[in-house]
Amino acid sequence: MGWGDLGAFGEPSKETPNLDQMASEGMLFLDFYTASPLCSPSRAALLTGRLPVRNGFYTTNAHARNAYTPQDIVGGIPDSELLLPELLKEAGYINKIIGKWHLGHRPQFHPLKHGFDEWFGSPNCHFGPFDNRALPNIPVYRDWEMIGRYYEDFKIDLKTGESNLTQIYLQEALDFISKQEASQQPFFLYWAIDATHAPVYASKQFLGTSQRGLYGDAVREIDESIGKILNHLQKLGISENTFVFFTSDNGAALISAPKQGGSNGPFLCGKQTTFEGGMREPAIAWWPGHIPAGGVSHQLGNVMDLFTTSLSLAGLQPPGDRQIDGIDLLPAILQGKLIDRPIFYYRGNEMMAVRAGLYKAHYWTWSNSWEESSKGINFCPGQNVSGVTTHTQEEHTNLPLLFHLGRDPGEKYPLSFASDEYQRAMERISVLVQQHKATMVPGVPQLNVCDKAVMNWSPPGCEKLGKCLTPPTSDPKKCFWPH
């Protein structure tokens, strides 16, 4: 989902009444970011409170490449990383993930080995259908074992776009919340649905209901589902005791637009890029009785802050033995404070840009290669800002491209290098970058090695279902990350 996909953020069809109401009852974050313009690294960052370059969710196979966790990835979330649910356990929380895990699908990376008590969902994205020969269909797990596969037991009709997956994930969420309320045990629910990701789907009752086509149908279904979850919390009388945060893991994928891709509002480019369209996200905090209704925050936030903020809510401290990038947002959320902190925009192993206050400095620019671009792969369709949306990896380290995101949210007008404003802003930013780089200890890159043998051929539980497939011989190779 992109920043511009919600009515509250200016989507011109305004079809998200539930999320808009969530905002009007809670706090809207206008300057909230992911930690990566791509799914897996962003989700790893959310759960660890650490930049992907620290928690290992990056590649060194090539410079500044977006890498994630397809079926043939060998790596995943390292044991050495401490995940939010692992820590919340100490405070008695029961943790559930519903939806897409995406932090590795081999046994050692299983979410129940990393702090979650329950899982309903899938280790990878719902790509497919596959033939179960070259590629197995993606499994769906309940806890330790798979209970079926996408396109087989969990239908997605690519022709009509129909699938009731979001409804299934919604029901799981409502059931879990009911159960936790009944047992009076605190809970952490990570509702990580994958609708709006291409191939886009929605259930029958939503198909054709949006002005925006199938993508909008999916957004509407998510919107209504979130309304039902919030309503459920209220009906159970636990809304004043439950902190809810809505956000996305990367900007809208403009490569899938307009039929399967969303909107990044006034921002430049989309998913896969470190321009604002790739990393600025819709974000809403909701906690009736605590968060003042109708609040609007310009706090620079990041998905990694949800780690630290959640710990804070549970009365826990973040681990002291490692660098944590997330900050506690509670002063911003509850007291309207503005905490001065930078945002770092990474693409793989490279810090591409940094935001401090309203200034954003690009140290590297790249959309994607000319070669890809000529094949129609376009992360910036209809947009071409000279010297900014470059098709070669352009280094600007010695003289970063600087934008004022207040006057120029679309990153179209770099400030003059000779201006006083440029000098003043870069003096400040240079210090932040120096500090950041001086203390940077990259983790072991997890997204370097791919092997068809590690794909979801025979997940645990496959025997019972008669759905075990024979893996090919192991042949580990460097993963190829084109952009």
Add this chain to the structure above:
Amino acid sequence: MGWGDLGAFGEPSKETPNLDQMASEGMLFLDFYTASPLCSPSRAALLTGRLPVRNGFYTTNAHARNAYTPQDIVGGIPDSELLLPELLKEAGYINKIIGKWHLGHRPQFHPLKHGFDEWFGSPNCHFGPFDNRALPNIPVYRDWEMIGRYYEDFKIDLKTGESNLTQIYLQEALDFISKQEASQQPFFLYWAIDATHAPVYASKQFLGTSQRGLYGDAVREIDESIGKILNHLQKLGISENTFVFFTSDNGAALISAPKQGGSNGPFLCGKQTTFEGGMREPAIAWWPGHIPAGGVSHQLGNVMDLFTTSLSLAGLQPPGDRQIDGIDLLPAILQGKLIDRPIFYYRGNEMMAVRAGLYKAHYWTWSNSWEESSKGINFCPGQNVSGVTTHTQEEHTNLPLLFHLGRDPGEKYPLSFASDEYQRAMERISVLVQQHKATMVPGVPQLNVCDKAVMNWSPPGCEKLGKCLTPPTSDPKKCFWPH
């Protein structure tokens, strides 16, 4: 102002709390249009309920050119046109215009000759400062006589951006409303301020207060002023008896961005173009006790509808002796109905595009000429949609470029000519265009002839002020309209 300049429409700094509140108490229009991507024709259309090509606010000096009313324009609003205040008079309304008139500055075009009872403001835009030799400074009128000139008696500091013009216009509005309330006479106030037009200004208390720079300062001042006007209506106890509508006369001027130009949100290009960024406008209707609070309308609306709607509110019928393009929006506003009607996008004498439902067909495309473009005049900065944002006037009459504005509000993905969807949509649109063209009787073009002798050299009242200037010899010429 552009569609994307208000918080309620997704401006990422969200600095318009008063307009956002106006929307939450009233109705937000998401699909509201001007009648022209330029000031004078749009304002003429608003006050006559008729397309500029009918009321004469266009040029035939060249094909599809944007023309307006600079100081040397010879034409203006013809006597044969019936303006909204002329008609409202019949129902006992007192009519006042505050701000920019822009329908011609020669004596016969004076607003008090066209139905207004009072005027405080200026016939032209606040361009300047001029030397009073080649060009006179623009006069400011109170009713029949000028009371000073911009940059002389009404200061605008181009260096600091300081001017208290909006405050002056605000006070005029509050005073007029108070007076009308005291005399218990119904009123029509056309608050046609010109702040946010370059050169942008704001009063001292707003300078430097916006994240968006000087342009944002001006928006904030307008926002606060509108809050004060609405508050004044409420304090006087007449809010439930006063219909208020907020909108703009064209999209944000991206040529002035980022320092002096606003945002068109997710839409393509800006002022001067017939893409969505040039003509879709922020729009809010407010009438406590009548309009349901928090309403959102997808009614296709147009500034010309304010003519017909206002007449309807006053219990009057639109004139039956001429084609009126505006429709009565009250069913949409009060009962949430959706009235099926097309929107026509004109540039000068050419119907460039038409919208019906969610489809928009371009019969002609043009941003501006290559020659202008190479000089840095750019109505689509950072945007370049191949075959759409053309730099030559491209005719598509036989095979219009078709967009689905729901899935693709940014007009980036023309539908395939071969698709069933294209065929179905164009069948319907073709009929609408045929009907439109069949009944089109263009007015006498008012914006063809320019003459330096007609400029604001010696407006009435100049003698008292000692501010009369000697006009040059009359030398009428064809006006040059570059784009």
